Amino acid sequence: MRLHDHLTSGNGYKARLLLAQLGIPYERIEYDIDNRATRTPEFLAKNPNGRIPVLELDDGSFLPESNAILWYLAEGTPFLPAERRQRAEVLRWMFFEQNHHEPNIAGLRFWIMHAVPTTPLMDLWRPAKRAAGEAALAVMEGHLATRLFFVGDRYGIADIALYAYTHVAPEGGFDLAPYPHVRAWFARVAAQPGYIPITQG
Amino acid sequence: MRLHDHLTSGNGYKARLLLAQLGIPYERIEYDIDNRATRTPEFLAKNPNGRIPVLELDDGSFLPESNAILWYLAEGTPFLPAERRQRAEVLRWMFFEQNHHEPNIAGLRFWIMHAVPTTPLMDLWRPAKRAAGEAALAVMEGHLATRLFFVGDRYGIADIALYAYTHVAPEGGFDLAPYPHVRAWFARVAAQPGYIPITQG
Numbered sequence: 001m002r003l004h005d006h007l008t009s010g011n012g013y014k015a016r017l018l019l020a021q022l023g024i025p026y027e028r029i030e031y032d033i034d035n036r037a038t039r040t041p042e043f044l045a046k047n048p049n050g051r052i053p054v055l056e057l058d059d060g061s062f063l064p065e066s067n068a069i070l071w072y073l074a075e076g077t078p079f080l081p082a083e084r085r086q087r088a089e090v091l092r093w094m095f096f097e098q099n100h101h102e103p104n105i106a107g108l109r110f111w112i113m114h115a116v117p118t119t120p121l122m123d124l125w126r127p128a129k130r131a132a133g134e135a136a137l138a139v140m141e142g143h144l145a146t147r148l149f150f151v152g153d154r155y156g157i158a159d160i161a162l163y164a165y166t167h168v169a170p171e172g173g174f175d176l177a178p179y180p181h182v183r184a185w186f187a188r189v190a191a192q193p194g195y196i197p198i199t200q201g
Numbered sequence: 202m203r204l205h206d207h208l209t210s211g212n213g214y215k216a217r218l219l220l221a222q223l224g225i226p227y228e229r230i231e232y233d234i235d236n237r238a239t240r241t242p243e244f245l246a247k248n249p250n251g252r253i254p255v256l257e258l259d260d261g262s263f264l265p266e267s268n269a270i271l272w273y274l275a276e277g278t279p280f281l282p283a284e285r286r287q288r289a290e291v292l293r294w295m296f297f298e299q300n301h302h303e304p305n306i307a308g309l310r311f312w313i314m315h316a317v318p319t320t321p322l323m324d325l326w327r328p329a330k331r332a333a334g335e336a337a338l339a340v341m342e343g344h345l346a347t348r349l350f351f352v353g354d355r356y357g358i359a360d361i362a363l364y365a366y367t368h369v370a371p372e373g374g375f376d377l378a379p380y381p382h383v384r385a386w387f388a389r390v391a392a393q394p395g396y397i398p399i400t401q402g
Contacts, residue, residue, distance in 0.1 A: 057286075063289055068292035071289060072288075072289035085258075087273075088264055092265055095267075098296050098299045099304070102300065135250075136250075143249065
C-alpha cells in the first residue's frame with residue numbers, strides 16, 4: 001500500500017497510526033500542501049477533492065477521506081467492533097469528528113502551523129471556530145467522564161479519529177486544562193501497543 | 202422507532218427518505234430548532250451535541266449523526282453493498298458530504314431559510330462558503346459524468362447522503378445549471394421506489 005500524506009496532518013496521522021498498530025507495511029509519499037501539490041492533475045486523478053490522505057490500495061485504486069481509510073483498514077480487526085449497534089456508534093463519533101470537531105480544532109491549528117496570512121474573514125471567524133471547537137471538546141469531556149474509550153470501553157478507530165486533532169489542539173491555541181477526562185484518555189491512547197506520535201513518518 | 206427531527210433539515214430528510222424506502226414505521230418528533238428546542242436538558246440527554254436528527258431505537262438508545270443513522274438502517278439491505286471496498290467507498294462519499302459539502306451548501310441554505318440576522322462574519326464568510334460549495338458540486342459532477350449512482354452504479358445511502366442538501370442547494374442561492382450530470386442524477390434518485398420529498402414529514 002501507499003499513503004499519500006502530509007506529516008503534520010492529523011487526518012494523515014489517523015491512517016499512519018492505525019497502519020502502525022496493524023503492522024501493515026506501506027510507502028508514505030509526502031506532499032507539499034502549502035504549494036498546491038495536491039491540486040496537480042496527477043493528484044486530482046487520485047482524489048478529485050484535492051486533499052490528503054489518500055490510501056492507494058494494492059489493486060491500484062485510491063481511497064480518500066481519513067475516516068473511510070480507518071474503517072477500511074480496521075474491518076475484521078479488534079479496532080472495529082463486529083456488532084451492528086456498536087458499529088453505528090463508531091460512525092456516530094467519526095461523523096461528529098468530521099462535521100463538528102475537525103473544521104474548528106484542526107482549522108485553527110492549520111492557520112497557525114502553516115502561517116496562513118490573516119484576512120478580515122479569519123479575524124472574525126477565529127472566535128466562532130474557537131467557540132465551536134470548545135463545544136466539541138465539551139461533548140468529548142462529558143462522554144469520557146464515565147468511559148475509558150469512545151465505544152464499548154475498548155480502544156478503536158473512533159478513538160483514533162478523535163485523538164488525531166484533539167491531542168494537538170493546543171497547537172491551535174486551545175487550552176485543554178478544563179478537560180481532565182480528555183487528557184486522561186490521551187494517556188490511555190498513547191499507552192496502546194504500536195502507538196506512534198504524529199511527528200513520525 | 203422514533204426520529205427526533207426538523208422538517209426542513211436535509212440531515213433529517215436523509216433518515217426520513219431511507220425509513221420510507223425501507224418501509225419502516227416510525228414516530229416523527231418535530232423540534233423548533235430556531236428556539237433552541239434541541240438545547241434543553243431533555244434533548245441533550247439524547248444527543249449531547251444538541252442537534253437533530255437523532256434516531257431513538259426500540260431498545261431506548263439514541264443514535265445521532267444523520268450518516269451514522271443511514272448506515273445503521275441500511276445494514277443488510279440493498280441500500281448498502283456487502284463488499285468491503287465498496288463499503289469504504291460509500292463512507293468516502295458520506296465523509297466528503299459532512300466535511301466538504303454540508304457545511305457550505307446546507308450552511309448557506311440555513312441562513313436564508315431560517316432568516317438568520319446577518320453579521321459582519323456572515324458577510325465575509327458567504328463568498329467563501331459559496332466557493333467551497335461550488336467546489337464540492339464540481340467534484341460530484343465529475344464523478345457522475347460516467348456513473349449512474351455514487352457507488353457501484355446502484356442507488357444507496359451515499360446517494361441519499363449527497364442528495365439531501367444538493368437537490369435543495371438553490372434554496373441557498375446555488376445555481377445548478379452548470380451541473381447537468383448532477384441534475385440527471387436527481388431524476389434517477391427521485392424515480393426510486395418509495396421516494397418522498399423533503400417536505401413530507
